[in-house]
Structure formats: C-alpha cells, structure tokens
Amino acid sequence: MEVFGSSGTRGVVNDSVTPASVVELATAVGAHWHAAGADRIAIGRDTRTSGPALASVAAGTLASGGLDVDRLGVLPTPAVQAYAATESIPAMMITASHNPPAHNGVKLIGPDGLELQIDTLEAIERRLDAKATTDAAWDALGEIRTVETARDRYVDRVVSAVDRDRIASADLTVVIDPGHGAGSATSPEIFRRLGCTVRTVNAQPDGHFPGRDPEPVPDNLSDLRATVDSTDADLGIAHDGDADRAIFVDETGTQIEGDAALAALADAELSAGDSVVTAVSTSRRLGQVADAAGARVEYTPIGSTHIVSRIADLESEGRSVPIAGEGNGGILFPAYGAIRDGAYTAARFCELIADEPASQVVAPYSGSHIVRENVHYDSEAEREAMLEAIASVAEASGATIDRTDGFRLEYDDGWVLARPSGTEPLVRIYAEADTADRATDLVSEFETAIREARDVVA
Numbered sequence: 001m002e003v004f005g006s007s008g009t010r011g012v013v014n015d016s017v018t019p020a021s022v023v024e025l026a027t028a029v030g031a032h033w034h035a036a037g038a039d040r041i042a043i044g045r046d047t048r049t050s051g052p053a054l055a056s057v058a059a060g061t062l063a064s065g066g067l068d069v070d071r072l073g074v075l076p077t078p079a080v081q082a083y084a085a086t087e088s089i090p091a092m093m094i095t096a097s098h099n100p101p102a103h104n105g106v107k108l109i110g111p112d113g114l115e116l117q118i119d120t121l122e123a124i125e126r127r128l129d130a131k132a133t134t135d136a137a138w139d140a141l142g143e144i145r146t147v148e149t150a151r152d153r154y155v156d157r158v159v160s161a162v163d164r165d166r167i168a169s170a171d172l173t174v175v176i177d178p179g180h181g182a183g184s185a186t187s188p189e190i191f192r193r194l195g196c197t198v199r200t201v202n203a204q205p206d207g208h209f210p211g212r213d214p215e216p217v218p219d220n221l222s223d224l225r226a227t228v229d230s231t232d233a234d235l236g237i238a239h240d241g242d243a244d245r246a247i248f249v250d251e252t253g254t255q256i257e258g259d260a261a262l263a264a265l266a267d268a269e270l271s272a273g274d275s276v277v278t279a280v281s282t283s284r285r286l287g288q289v290a291d292a293a294g295a296r297v298e299y300t301p302i303g304s305t306h307i308v309s310r311i312a313d314l315e316s317e318g319r320s321v322p323i324a325g326e327g328n329g330g331i332l333f334p335a336y337g338a339i340r341d342g343a344y345t346a347a348r349f350c351e352l353i354a355d356e357p358a359s360q361v362v363a364p365y366s367g368s369h370i371v372r373e374n375v376h377y378d379s380e381a382e383r384e385a386m387l388e389a390i391a392s393v394a395e396a397s398g399a400t401i402d403r404t405d406g407f408r409l410e411y412d413d414g415w416v417l418a419r420p421s422g423t424e425p426l427v428r429i430y431a432e433a434d435t436a437d438r439a440t441d442l443v444s445e446f447e448t449a450i451r452e453a454r455d456v457v458a
C-alpha cells in the first residue's frame with residue numbers, strides 16, 4: 001500500500017495533506033462505496049484547526065459523488081466507528097491521531113464499524129491511481145445533514161459495556177487528560193457516569209493543543225502526573241488526539257508503561273487456547289503472560305490495520321481472540337468490537353484497580369526495560385541510506401532476524417527493532433532488555449549506524 005501507511009493517510013496540512021488530496025481520496029472512497037451499494041456515509045473529525053475545512057471538503061466531495069453525508073462533528077474515532085456499525089454505513093474520520101498539531105489525515109471505516117482491511121484499502125488505492133471521477137447526475141447528488149446524537153449514543157455504549165457496579169463501588173478518583181483532543185467531548189462524562197470522581201487537565205477541545213501535543217508519551221504527560229499526585233487520585237488517564245488510545249498514571253503519580261498495562265489487561269482476559277494479536281514492537285511481557293495462560297501470540301507489522309486484519313483472519317479460522325493491541329495504549333477487545341477505544345480500555349483498566357491500587361496491578365509486568373529512539377530524515381535519499389544501514393547492522397549482528405516489519409534482532413537477553421515509520425519521516429528504533437543499560441546499548445547499535453548513513457547523504 002503506497003497511499004495508506006500503517007494507520008491510514010497522514011501528513012502536514014497544506015503540504016502533503018491538502019484540500020485537493022482530500023478531494024481525490026474522498027472521490028475514490030465515494031466511488032468505492034457507491035459501487036458497493038452504499039447510499040450514505042458518515043464523517044467525524046478530531047479537534048485540529050484544519051478539521052472543519054477538510055471535513056467540509058470531504059463532505060462536499062462525497063455528496064457530489066451521490067452519497068448522503070452524516071456529519072458527526074468532533075468525536076473520538078471509536079465513536080465514529082460505533083455510529084458506522086449501528087447505521088451499517090461506511091465512515092471517514094478526519095484525524096492525524098497522535099501526530100503533531102500541524103498534521104491531519106484520514107482514517108477509513110467500513111459499514112461494520114471496523115477500520116478498513118488491507119484488501120479494501122488496496123481496492124480504493126486502485127481507484128485513486130486510476131484518478132476516479134464522480135458521474136452522479138445533478139438530481140442524484142447526496143444530501144448533507146448534521147447528526148447530533150452520535151456523541152450520546154457512544155457515551156451510553158461505553159458505560160453499558162463495562163462492569164459499572166464494580167467500578168462505582170470502588171469510589172475511584174480519576175484524572176483525565178484528553179490532550180485537547182476528541183476525548184474532551186466524551187471521556188469526562190463517561191467516567192462520571194461510571195461513578196468516578198473526575199478531574200481533568202488539558203480537557204478543553206482546542207486544535208492549537210496549548211497544554212500538550214496529542215501523543216500521550218511520558219514527555220507530554222507531566223501535567224497529568226503532577227495532578228494525580230497532588231489530588232490523591234487513583235488513576236490518571238491520557239488519550240491521543242482521536243482518543244482511540246489510553247495511557248495510564250498510577251496512584252503515586254508514576255507513569256505506567258503501555259506495555260505493562262497491556263500485559264495486565266491481557267492477563268485478566270486470556271485463557272488456554274486463546275490467541276492474542278500484537279505488533280512486533282510489543283514487549284515480551286505479553287508473550288510471557290500468554291505462555292502462562294496457555295494462549296498463543298500472533299505478531300503482525302506495526303499499525304492497527306494489520307492487527308485488525310489478523311484478528312479477522314484468526315476469527316474466521318474459529319480461533320478466539322479476546323484481546324489484541326500494542327504497547328502504545330491502542331488495545332482492542334474484539335468481543336466489544338475489533339476497534340481501539342481509549343475510553344473503553346481505560347474503563348476496563350478501572351475494573352482492575354477496583355480491588356488493588358494501580359501500582360500493584362502492574363507491578364508483576366514492570367521488570368523489563370524498553371528504550372525507544374527516533375531518527376528523522378529529510379529526503380528519500382537519506383531514508384534509503386538509513387534502510388541500507390539497518391540491513392547491514394542486522395546482517396553483521398549474528399542475532400536471529402525477524403522481518404515481519406523492518407528488522408527485529410532477537411538476542412538471548414533482549415531484542416531490538418528498527419523500521420521506518422508509516423506516518424512520519426522517521427526511522428523508529430525500539431529495544432527491550434532486562435536492564436536499561438542493555439536496552440540502550442541495543443538501540444545505540446542501530447542508531448549510530450543510521451545517523452552516520454544519513455549524515456553522509458545529507
């Protein structure tokens with residue numbers, strides 16, 4: 001897939017993502033769904049400054065292609081997915097997820113409410129390549145209407161899908177940090193309705209992201225940690241820009257690693273014979289949890305598209321996949337829906353902390369060290385040189401090499417992965433080992449070679 005990266009299409013607004021590129025994409029999307037028999041499509045967006053303009057461009061294009069358009073306004077991606085599923089219509093979500101404020105992009109959703117799988121994305125890409133046009137007659141154009149009910153329907157859906165009594169009886173105080181993104185519109189109410197005392201930081205929807213950038217990484221969550229600490233809260237919950245991810249802070253104000261939270265949730269969910277789907281960048285702690293439960297880990301390339309596709313494949317083979325996801329807070333519970341839902345994930349985590357503090361819930365999964373590093377590039381030539389350097393380091397390493405996504409080197413005491421980002425001009429390096437020093441060394445091996453290779457070209 002050229003156009004669609006690991007999580008849809010994203011880029012800097014008015015650079016790689018322009019009104020013209022949205023028209024081209026929406027034309028191809030509209031033609032695809034029209035040919036598939038659809039007569040209506042939904043559009044939602046996150047809080048980015050470019051959202052209203054790009055959503056309007058998409059809406060006009062889709063209506064010109066003969067589809068009625070339901071405009072849902074600012075909503076989390078999982079809320080748009082829930083609307084698509086209950087209405088049995090496809091949807092477009094205008095979001096750049098966790099990318100910086102200057103970015104925007106599109107996630108494509110099918111009438112089953114799931115992110116489109118690879119074969120459908122490829123079919124739409126072929127229409128893009130063929131420069132699809134619209135041929136709807138003047139009296140067959142679609143209508144555009146505003147739908148106000150999708151937000152409340154989504155809040156109801158999350159609240160009724162979890163064990164509300166268990167959460168409410170624990171009398172939890174939670175601090176919610178939606179990072180000025182789409183979760184601002186929904187998560188505070190969801191957790192109030194679950195019986196929690198709710199405090200918030202960065203919870204006014206604002207596409208300038210004045211309090212923090214949309215990515216819920218530790219560097220961006222100092223306000224959340226401080227607020228949890230100073231208010232004696234039981235849990236801090238952070239979302240990314242479209243609120244399909246949840247990252248946690250424990251009751252002491254300490255950041256909980258995404259991989260530790262995933263392992264804790266998986267431990268509660270997995271039984272013998274189950275499968276859990278995850279990406280090659282995920283901590284081996286998930287593998288240890290699966291082994292102990294008698295479950296099997298299925299590894300995919302990084303990105304929710306691959307994970308959703310693999311879940312569908314496994315379920316069609318009759319396998320049970322109760323949980324899936326990555327250590328970045330993007331977790332799927334297929335019984336609820338093969339979607340990533342930050343509020344639902346956080347509510348499930350609240351079930352776990354109803355009986356013991358968050359720090360104790362994750363303590364069994366905290367004994368390993370993950371180090372991540374990004375190396376930027378400015379040109380295709382630099383990118384190529386960096387990828388060649390990765391291959392050389394891998395060949396010379398003597399480690400077991402896994403090529404599921406990039407190069408992952410397996411050692412007895414850890415692993416390291418290097419791969420180009422699917423959404424940004426970066427090569428990402430991840431390593432995990434028993435000690436932080438060893439993990440840092442593993443990253444350095446790739447990082448030094450990659451930087452040198454880039455700088456020779458630059």
Ligand code: MG
Pocket residue numbers: 097098240241242243244245
């Ligand atoms: Mg996201």
